[in-house]
Amino acid sequence: MGLQAYLTLAAIVFSIGLFGVVTRRNTIGILLGIELMLNSVNINLVAFSRFSGDVTGMIFTVFTICITVVEAALGLAIVILLFRVRRTVTADHLDLLKG
Amino acid sequence: MTGEAVGFWCLSALLIGSALAVVLTKNLFHAVLWLALALTGTAGIFLLLDAEFLAAVQLLLYAGGIVTVMVFAIVVTEKLVGERLSQTSRRIAGGAVASGLLAWLIVSAVMERPLATTRMPMADDLTQEIGETVLTRFVLPFELLAVLMLAGLMSAIYFARPEE
Amino acid sequence: MMTGDGSLALAALLLHALGFLTLAIVAPLRRLGRPAAYVSIACAVGSLVSAVLAWQQHMGGAVSRRVWEWLPAQGQTLATVGILADSDSTVMLSLVALVACLVQVYSLSYLSDEPAPSFGRYYTYQSLFAFSMMGLVLAPNLAQLFICWELVGLSSYLLIGFWYRKPEAARAAVKAFWITKAGDVGLLIGIVLLWRQSGTFDLTEMRVLVESGALPVAGLSIITFCLYLGAAGKSAQFPMHIWLPDAMEGPTPVSALIHAATMVTAGVYLLLRTEWLFALTPDVLLIVAWIGAFTALLAAVLACVQDDIKRVLAYSTVSQLGYMMTAIGAGFASAGFFHLLTHGLFKALLFLGAGAVIHAVHSNDLPHMGGLAKRMPQTAIVFLVGTLSLAGIPLFGGFLSKEEILGAVWAGGLVGPFLLLMLVAFLTAFYMFRVVFLAFFGTPPAHPHHGAHPHDPPAAMALPLWILAGLSMAVGIYFTFTHPETEFTSPGWLMPTAVGTAVAGILLAWLTYERQVINAGRLAAAFGPIRYAAINRFWIDDIFEGIYNAVLLGFSRVVGWLDRYIVDGVLNVVSSWTLTSGDDLRTLQTGRVQDYVYGVAVGLLILLLWARWALA
Numbered sequence: 081m082g083l084q085a086y087l088t089l090a091a092i093v094f095s096i097g098l099f100g101v102v103t104r105r106n107t108i109g110i111l112l113g114i115e116l117m118l119n120s121v122n123i124n125l126v127a128f129s130r131f132s133g134d135v136t137g138m139i140f141t142v143f144t145i146c147i148t149v150v151e152a153a154l155g156l157a158i159v160i161l162l163f164r165v166r167r168t169v170t171a172d173h174l175d176l177l178k179g
Numbered sequence: 180m181t182g183e184a185v186g187f188w189c190l191s192a193l194l195i196g197s198a199l200a201v202v203l204t205k206n207l208f209h210a211v212l213w214l215a216l217a218l219t220g221t222a223g224i225f226l227l228l229d230a231e232f233l234a235a236v237q238l239l240l241y242a243g244g245i246v247t248v249m250v251f252a253i254v255v256t257e258k259l260v261g262e263r264l265s266q267t268s269r270r271i272a273g274g275a276v277a278s279g280l281l282a283w284l285i286v287s288a289v290m291e292r293p294l295a296t297t298r299m300p301m302a303d304d305l306t307q308e309i310g311e312t313v314l315t316r317f318v319l320p321f322e323l324l325a326v327l328m329l330a331g332l333m334s335a336i337y338f339a340r341p342e343e
Numbered sequence: 344m345m346t347g348d349g350s351l352a353l354a355a356l357l358l359h360a361l362g363f364l365t366l367a368i369v370a371p372l373r374r375l376g377r378p379a380a381y382v383s384i385a386c387a388v389g390s391l392v393s394a395v396l397a398w399q400q401h402m403g404g405a406v407s408r409r410v411w412e413w414l415p416a417q418g419q420t421l422a423t424v425g426i427l428a429d430s431d432s433t434v435m436l437s438l439v440a441l442v443a444c445l446v447q448v449y450s451l452s453y454l455s456d457e458p459a460p461s462f463g464r465y466y467t468y469q470s471l472f473a474f475s476m477m478g479l480v481l482a483p484n485l486a487q488l489f490i491c492w493e494l495v496g497l498s499s500y501l502l503i504g505f506w507y508r509k510p511e512a513a514r515a516a517v518k519a520f521w522i523t524k525a526g527d528v529g530l531l532i533g534i535v536l537l538w539r540q541s542g543t544f545d546l547t548e549m550r551v552l553v554e555s556g557a558l559p560v561a562g563l564s565i566i567t568f569c570l571y572l573g574a575a576g577k578s579a580q581f582p583m584h585i586w587l588p589d590a591m592e593g594p595t596p597v598s599a600l601i602h603a604a605t606m607v608t609a610g611v612y613l614l615l616r617t618e619w620l621f622a623l624t625p626d627v628l629l630i631v632a633w634i635g636a637f638t639a640l641l642a643a644v645l646a647c648v649q650d651d652i653k654r655v656l657a658y659s660t661v662s663q664l665g666y667m668m669t670a671i672g673a674g675f676a677s678a679g680f681f682h683l684l685t686h687g688l689f690k691a692l693l694f695l696g697a698g699a700v701i702h703a704v705h706s707n708d709l710p711h712m713g714g715l716a717k718r719m720p721q722t723a724i725v726f727l728v729g730t731l732s733l734a735g736i737p738l739f740g741g742f743l744s745k746e747e748i749l750g751a752v753w754a755g756g757l758v759g760p761f762l763l764l765m766l767v768a769f770l771t772a773f774y775m776f777r778v779v780f781l782a783f784f785g786t787p788p789a790h791p792h793h794g795a796h797p798h799d800p801p802a803a804m805a806l807p808l809w810i811l812a813g814l815s816m817a818v819g820i821y822f823t824f825t826h827p828e829t830e831f832t833s834p835g836w837l838m839p840t841a842v843g844t845a846v847a848g849i850l851l852a853w854l855t856y857e858r859q860v861i862n863a864g865r866l867a868a869a870f871g872p873i874r875y876a877a878i879n880r881f882w883i884d885d886i887f888e889g890i891y892n893a894v895l896l897g898f899s900r901v902v903g904w905l906d907r908y909i910v911d912g913v914l915n916v917v918s919s920w921t922l923t924s925g926d927d928l929r930t931l932q933t934g935r936v937q938d939y940v941y942g943v944a945v946g947l948l949i950l951l952l953w954a955r956w957a958l959a
Contacts, residue, residue, distance in 0.1 A: 081183060081184055081187045082294060082295065082296035082297075083294040083295045083296070084289055084290060084292075084294050084296075085187060086224070086228070087285075087289045087294070088286050088289055088290075089191050089194065089195075089224070091281075091282050091285040091286050091289065092195055092282055092286070093194060093195065093198050093217075094281075094282070094285075095278035095279065095281045095282035095285075096195070096198040096199060096201075096202055096278065097198070097202075098274075098277070098278045098281065098944055099202055099274045099275060099277075099278040100201060100202030101937065101940055102270055102273070102274035102277065102278070102937055102940060102941045102944065103202065103270060103271055103274045103937075104202065104937075106207055108207060108211075108249060108252055108253055108256070109202075109207060109210060110936075110937065111249070112201055112202075112210055112211065112214050112249070113201070113202060115214060115218075115241075115245065116198055116201060116202075116214070116217065119217070119218065119221050119241075122221065122233075122237075123221060123224055123225075126224075126225055126228050126230050126233060127228060129230075130228045130229060130230070130298055130299075130301065131294075131295040131297075131298055131299060132295070132299055133298075133299030133300060133301050135301065135302070135305065135308050135309060135312055136312075138230055138232075138233060138305065138309055139309055139312055139313055139317055141230075141233055142233065142236065142309065142313070143320060143324055145233075145236055145237065145240055145241065146240075146324055146328065147324070147327065148241075148245075149240050149241075149244060149245060149328075150327060150328050150331035150332075151331075152245045152248060152249070153248060153331060153332070153335045154331055154334055154335050154338070156248055156249065156251075156252040156335075157334070157335040157336075157338035157339040158338055159252055159256060160252060160255055160256060160338070160339050161338045161339065163255065163256040164342065169256045171935060171936060171937050172935060174934075174935065174936070175933060175934030175935050176934060177932070177934035178932060178933055178934030178935075270937070270938075270941060273941065274941065277941065277944045277945060277948060278944075280948055281944065281947070281948055281951070284948070284951045284952065284955065285951075287955075288955065
């Protein structure tokens, strides 16, 4: 399968992730969507790396996976903190910045 | 149909199906489990692309680590005995249109370009290759990443500390 | 023509400016009252001395011109300020200075009941007026003339409305201002058009242009007519005469100064100053003459039915102004000017005399007066001198000047106006002697008004009266025996006819009011409809008021509506749109992260779409 196939796959997963981010009410649900989007990015990187013969893409992927882990940990920590303070994780209720 | 093509189609179906399940399931716990499946599917795609090391990392960190942390977070925050609210909001139509349009745009752009169909030759042992390159060419980002992870770890501990 | 040094004339002008500025700026001095009056009078006396000396210097035809650059423009100066002193302007200057000084002295006594701050205010306005009038008289160019013209109008407004708490006075001041302003618009248009035609405001330069034939005559009639409109407004020609009788609401000394001798004569003076220009447009001069004659007749008729002594004098002034304008219209402005000077003297005298009567009787109305000659002999004598001058009897002030006007009109070939003026001479004598007989002779009223005890006026009031009477007589006697040269020759029958008409008028008045041979009531009834119309002032005031209400106020209402609903409306709509769209845009800020992500996604989509179609 050529590069196009992998890129198409990644694009589809990305948009599914975007849909999840925009639609989900629970904050953790939003984080799930974000994970999907990051995954699709990784697929893109590895595919490009493989089809151009440069290992840099894969190394980049290692880094992004690590950073994503950190981000997930922090995000969930914040969710827990929010739950403690506001007793809710529904994203609709977190609208203090409403203007 | 080559083996690789069969593998690709199966894994794609798995990935896309579980991704859809992630965003559409009402039960959040089930969504996390579907995410684990999607991440495993991604690991399979990495294997198809000869990136064994990355597949291993993916399974270890993503499917193993993140999913576990998410489950814990759900347990802490969701009143499991309590409400099961509708998990989807009003913006379904808008979101569907936006994401569908985005997918179509990217895919049609990709389809137009004459992209590579054959793989370029790469080293046999990619793991070794990755290891060597990280610690020579990319040693600075590597170290910085370590610092970042330390910072992230400390922040996470601080945020989630017990209340006084 | 010798060129003199204009410093004396300039000094006359600037002394009054000094008086005005001192009183205007130093408010504590002004509020003290009498000291302010003394400052003003001191400046007035100094100004009078300078003016007379300047007149002596320029009597023989010397001309002094001192100008300072005021509005520079590309190439040449656009406008200058300064003085132009020649024989005409210096003699007018002397008249203004004299009457202003005498009136200010007279007011010391006449307005002695005023509270001190008002008293100071009065003298401030008097100084302002004197300064503006002198500035007008000495103006070397039309720009300065116009400015001083307007200042004179302002001072007139301030002085007519001096007792501003009286509604009639305030209304009269506004009316005067409005009517003269209407004329002033014409004057301004005329000045600007004239500048466009000749390229200069300066009178001397313009005269050179005209006399060398360099000024294009096309369109000049409109210009001179516009200038005449300004003069007609100020000099109360028909139909802009209606403000003058109402202006009698002001203090009597003000009437003597402004509405007898100086401000109203500004129009005549303007036409005199520009007579070489008007000479190029004989058709406009014809209009001037006819309107002048008609005004004279109209005012004389109106004067016959007035019971207020000041109103009689006011209409008399309008009538005499008509005389002067007719002479100018006939082409002999010098005759009109001569009458202006003598009229200034005896009309001021009559007003001040009337003031003395009013002061004594506490009323303006003739029915409240009677038999005053016995109780106020001095006043009666000076008033009689003034009346005889006005009637044009030999040996008295107005005799020769009136003759000259009649002669000028005849020489100009204007038969119609001439006949009208003859009739007016008859009526003038009649109504003035009606006043004399009703006020000074006959029986006093049974119940004195307000418990008045008529007596001769105190020194401050009496002195100006005697000075003016003396000057009137001196002028009269001098000119009865020395005929000045004129540009025309009057026919031999003119003088006897004129004098005879006047005597006939006096006779009729004597028979009606003194001897009571002719019943006044039946005489009045004989002219029934005319009398009725005259009592209603020929409804001219009402017409003006109707036009004002309908046109002006109606137009104002329309403009007001436009302003409120369209101009303000547009702005209000724009501002409310801003507010509502602000409120609507605000709903975008929901505070929810997901909505913002959605926004980013939409933005990204738009960019991609644009990149795909616009750039690809």
